[in-house]
Amino acid sequence: MTWQPHITVATIIEDQGRFxxxxxxxxxxxxxxxxxxxxxxxxxxxxxxxxxxxxxxxWEVELTGIVGIYLYTAPSNGVTYQRICFAARALKHHPQRVLDSDIVRAVWMTRDELLADPTRWRSELVPRCIDDYLNGPLHSLTLIRD
Incomplete structure (x- = not known):
């Protein structure tokens, strides 16, 4: 069997303590x-x-930095993901836009609201990325070389 990691991106968008x-x-x-x-x-x-x-x-956003690069193997299926997590600033909301089919809704939450129910995290990377964003450092986007 061939092992192949999946490359993913994630974005942390904060506004006045809500994510x-x-x-x-x-x-x-x-x-x-x-x-x-x-x-x-x-x-x-x-x-x-x-x-x-x-x-x-x-939401249209402006990327402001790199939070971190994570290697995560999902316990549910054994698939390994490499996640590049970015920080961004919200620019413009398009409320009429239809969201991806597997998305129920977009929601602004505080860290405490998220931490209140760990059974509802997609993975432990969700709070970890927020904590890494809050604790810094935020790395320059120039770290990415295309």
Missing amino acids: LLVEEFKAGQHVFNQPAGHLEANESLLQAALRETLEETA
Whole structure:
């Protein structure tokens, strides 16, 4: 069997102590995640983060830095993901835009609201990325080389 990691992006968007998250329906349960998804062919990591955020939240954002790069193996299926997590600033909301089909809604939540129910995290990367964002450092986008 060939082992192949999946490259994903995620975006942390904060506004006055609230974070833009998505509620999605996975494995029969409603869970929270950052706007996130897979890198597509012929797409840069920056483009993927912007696209996934818009598709999942209807928000245009400006990327402001890199929170971290994570290697995560999902216990549910053994798939390994490499997640590049970006920080961003919300620019413009498009409330009429239809969200991706597996997204229930986009929601602004505080860290405490998210931490209140760990059973609703998509993975432990969700709070970890928020904590890493809050604790810094935030790395320059120039770290990414296309």
